Amino acid sequence: MTSRWSLRLCAIVLLCISITSSFAQDAPRLKVRVHLEPSGTVVAGSDVKLIVECLTTTFFTDAPDWPLFNVPGAFVVFPDEQAQNLHESIDGVEWFGVSRAYRIVPQAAGTLSIPAFPISVHPGGSTSPVTLTTPALKLAATVPAGAEGMRVFFPTPKLSATQTITPSLHDLKAGGSLTRSIMQVAAGTESMLIPPVEFGEVEGLKRYAKPSATKNVIQDRAGLVAGERADSVTYVIDRSGSFKLPPVTIEWWNIATQKRESIVLPAVSFTALAAKERPLFDIPADALSNGGAHRILVIDRWQAILVASLLILVLALIWVYPRLATRFRRLSQAMLDARKGHANGAGPAWRALRLAARKGSLKSAIPLLYRWMDRSPELKHPARVDELNSPGEPQLDGLFSAVHGHYSGQLEVTTDWRESEKALNRVMKQKRKLSKAKSPLPPLNKY
Incomplete structure (x- = not known):
């Protein structure tokens, strides 16, 4: 009986060892x-x-x-x-x-x-x-030959830089501040690769750097066009006197000419006046010491009413002027935006296409055809001439053949533009009707 329990105990111990080793291996x-x-x-x-x-x-x-x-x-x-x-x-x-x-x-x-x-x-x-x-x-x-010694090697096809100073340099006083901002624009380069600008210290001014702002300029067909980086620093004026912000030099490597170039933004000089407080009512000291003659001023009721009315009118004008100016600016901007939108709309593009097709060759009218399609809200963008195809308009077949022939390299392509113009008008009317009939909301479940 004892030997049987001993065998069972040994089997359990061996099983635990094998399980432990298998977990260790796994x-x-x-x-x-x-x-x-x-x-x-x-x-x-x-x-x-x-x-x-x-x-x-x-x-x-x-x-x-x-x-x-x-x-x-x-x-x-x-x-x-x-x-x-x-x-x-x-x-x-x-x-x-x-x-x-x-x-x-x-x-x-x-x-x-x-x-x-x-x-x-x-x-x-x-x-x-x-x-x-x-x-x-x-x-x-x-770095390439000629770029040795550059603090930061920044290659780009083209770089431009501008600086702005705010506020005006004419009314600066001790205790005030001014901001120096530098904008860099690098063609065909990501904005994060543009090196930051180093602003120098100026005695008598406390420098406070602001976070930089970067932006990539991307167009639908061209992709990345340029990168923009804006660096700003604010100087607080500690005392009165004359000051000079040092010039800023930006070095870069022109990959087109394989040469080292630099942009130098000029220094900025200004003068800060002392901050001086004056009492609201300043009575001359000699008048108090010598004792001027007393005068009694009598103001009748109508004069008081006139003065009060003028004062109320001035206060009303001061109160309403910012609102009127804001509304006028908004109205002017809205009119300018509407004018730009009309100038860049499908109507002017269609008139330019029709004039070129009637007077000139079809070769010069084909780019205007694509510009009109790009500006038409009823068509998809980027424009494709095949989208104008309609089963009930065989007159457009000649126009499609002329466009494909133009881009396939045929020397002369011709078509009856007047018939094509009438067919295009009918097709666009159908697409406008379909656009108006279409619901502006997507279907809840399209499956």
């Missing part, structure tokens, strides 16, 4: 890999990708917590690309993971240090997040 293994693309020396101002790969032998229950780190002398941002899933076999072991790319843009020549940074991952089989640490890397950047 514990997830983790690793992190990083590399640069491209891996060699790069030119400052160009994009470099830091590829980070997190791998495990099981699976990830959630996306890793990707941090954003800093690299001195470079911009670091997440690109628009999404994370990618990985599946590899390493030394006979199946690994699963995810990779993400960081975008690094060096701003000057030299060796940049990419620091090690932690990443929290959530592997399957683990009850809590696990932290992986990336290795530190080095990134070597160089």
Whole structure:
């Protein structure tokens, strides 16, 4: 009986050891890999990708917590690309993971240090997040010949800069303030890549920097047109006297001419008067000491009424003037917007198309046809000539053939414009009727 219980106890102990070893073998293994693309020396101002790969032998229950780190002398941002899933076999072991790319843009020549940074991952089989640490890397950047010594290497096809000073420099006093703003516009360049402006210190003025404002100018067909960056600083005047804000020099690299260029914004000089308080009623001292003759002023009732009426009228004008001025400005702006909207509408575009088609060649009228379609609210944008096709208007077939022939390189394309004009009018009337009959609200359930 004792030996039987001993055998059972040994079997239970062996079973527990086997279960424990199996759980130990199934514990997830983790690793992190990083590399640069491209891996060699790069030119400052160009994009470099830091590829980070997190791998495990099981699976990830959630996306890793990707941090954003800093690299001195470079911009670091997440690109628009999404994370990618990985599946590899390493030394006979199946690994699963995810990779993400960081975008690094060096701003000057030299060796940049990419620091090690932690990443929290959530592997399957683990009850809590696990932290992986990336290795530190080095990134070597160089600049073209002639760009040595630039504080920040900023390549762009074209750069312009303007400065504004507010308020006016004529009425500044001690204790007041003025703001210096500099706007940079770089053609074909993202706004985040435009370097900030360095404002100098001025004795007697306290400098307070404001947050910069950036904006990308994007057009539908052209894409990124330019980037804009506005840097502002406010100076508080501590004392009276003459002051001079130093000139601002902005260096940049012209990628069209492959030359180093600079923009110099001029210095700003001004004078601040002393802040002096005066009493509301200032009685001359000699009048008090010598004792001037007493005079009695008598004001009758009608004079008092007239003065009071004038005072009320002046106060009423002061009270109503801002409101009248605001309404006048709004009315003027509305009229200007309406005039611009009419000038850029479909009506003027249609008249220009009809005049060109009747007097000139069809070759010069085809671009005006597309401009009219782009400005017509009944048509989709960007415009396509096939959208004008209507089964009941065979007169438009010649116009479509002429347009396709024009863009396919045929030397001469002709069509009967007057018939095409009448057919276009009928088609647009049908589309306007359909647009009015269509409900402005989308269907609640389109399936």
